[in-house]
Amino acid sequence: xxxxxxxxxxxxxxxxxVQTEDKGLDSPLILSLVYVGGAILASKRSRYDDLxxxxxxxxxxxxxxxxxxxxxxxxxxxxxxxxxxRMSQREGSAAAAAPAASPVNVAPKPAKPAPVEEADPLxxxxxxxxxxxxxxxxxxxxRSAPKPVAATPAPTxxxxxxxxxxxxxxxxxxxxxxxxxxxxxADFARAxxxxxAGLHLSLLDEKxxxxxxxxxxxxxxxxxxxxxEAISGxxxxxxxxxxxxxxxxxxxxxxxxxxxQVRTVLLHFKTGRAALxxxxxxxxxxxxxxxxxxQG
Numbered sequence: 001x002x003x004x005x006x007x008x009x010x011x012x013x014x015x016x017x018v019q020t021e022d023k024g025l026d027s028p029l030i031l032s033l034v035y036v037g038g039a040i041l042a043s044k045r046s047r048y049d050d051l052x053x054x055x056x057x058x059x060x061x062x063x064x065x066x067x068x069x070x071x072x073x074x075x076x077x078x079x080x081x082x083x084x085x086r087m088s089q090r091e092g093s094a095a096a097a098a099p100a101a102s103p104v105n106v107a108p109k110p111a112k113p114a115p116v117e118e119a120d121p122l123x124x125x126x127x128x129x130x131x132x133x134x135x136x137x138x139x140x141x142x143r144s145a146p147k148p149v150a151a152t153p154a155p156t157x158x159x160x161x162x163x164x165x166x167x168x169x170x171x172x173x174x175x176x177x178x179x180x181x182x183x184x185x186a187d188f189a190r191a192x193x194x195x196x197a198g199l200h201l202s203l204l205d206e207k208x209x210x211x212x213x214x215x216x217x218x219x220x221x222x223x224x225x226x227x228x229e230a231i232s233g234x235x236x237x238x239x240x241x242x243x244x245x246x247x248x249x250x251x252x253x254x255x256x257x258x259x260x261q262v263r264t265v266l267l268h269f270k271t272g273r274a275a276l277x278x279x280x281x282x283x284x285x286x287x288x289x290x291x292x293x294x295q296g
Contacts, residue, residue: 005069006241006277009076016041016076020069021243022061028052030065032072034084038246042084044072045091200227201280201287204259209276211296212268219260221280221287230258234282238262240293243272254280268296 004021017035028051032044046068051060075084204218220227221234233253240248245267254260267274274293279286 004065004243006239006247007069007073008237008279009073011076011079011081016081017239017247017249018069018072018076019241019247020065020072022065025052025056030061030068032068034072034076035247038249040246041081042088043091044068044084044087199223199231199280199282199285199287201278201289202227203278203289203291209266209291209293211266211274211293213296214263214265217262217264217276217278219254219262219278219280221254221258221260221282223282223285227258230254230256231282232256232258234258234260234280236260236262237279238264239277239279240264240266240274241277242267242269242274242293244269245274266293266296270295 004019007018009016009018014036018032019035020030020032023029023031028048030046030048033040034042046064048061048064051057051064072084075081200220200222202220202222204220205216207215209215217238219236219238221231221236223229223231231254236252236254238250238252248264248267250262250264252260252262266276274295276291276293277288278290279288
């Protein structure tokens with residue numbers, strides 16, 4: 001099982017928490033959930049049976065998981081919230097309609113799931129299914145005609161032209177997707193550079209964390225060598241994250257001594273994984289630390 005990702009993305013004053021994880025080889029599924037205030041707003045499920053069929057490699061799964069997480073974050077940054085909601089609804093309706101669709105025509109079934117469309121939440125143009133439908137209809141009409149040689153070359157140029165137009169529309173959309181992904185990568189790079197620039201985050205009382213217990217976290221934020229200089233008023237966020245329960249989020253800030261105190265319950269769990277995520281932001285710099293929560 002591959003370790004997942006947890007990222008906060010802010011758009012127009014709302015903070016969206018994106019959580020992506022691997023459900024394991026027993027249930028080969030990459031699951032992304034978008035939370036707002038602890039409620040699930042949207043979800044994205046991608047199976048990876050194909051990786052297992054051709055010989056499972058953890059590196060390929062990690063790349064696929066990382067790509068899905070970044071695309072969801074990029075969609076939120078681009079304001080595609082409603083698209084993510086519709087994507088979740090399509091997945092739910094497709095799963096419900098799957099048994100009823102099997103006895104009907106076999107031919108239209110591959111066109112409905114549109115795997116390429118679901119794999120990229122930023123490219124959801126409804127134009128692609130419309131292109132495929134008219135092409136076979138034109139071919140059938142021409143073959144049923146009584147073989148006029150002059151009529152055959154006339155329609156053939158129009159088909160490539162239509163395809164060229166659609167390809168041009170797709171190529172014009174792709175630079176936007178790449179630009180958004182570059183912004184996401186740049187954000188990660190800035191965060192790493194900020195932590196190296198001197199923002200220091202630490203827990204004063206290091207201990208083993210276990211589900212089903214109540215803990216008091218004393219978090220210190222400083223700068224300079226080993227964080228000697230205390231930072232007052234730094235924004236601190238503590239999150240209790242788990243694969244079997246909704247995240248708990250506690251925002252606070254440091255006092256004059258650079259210390260913030262948070263009291264939280266570590267939820268009891270018997271399966272899955274859980275972790276503490278502590279993030280501090282001050283003067284444009286950011287630092288983060290994680291601690292594993294053991295099963296209670």
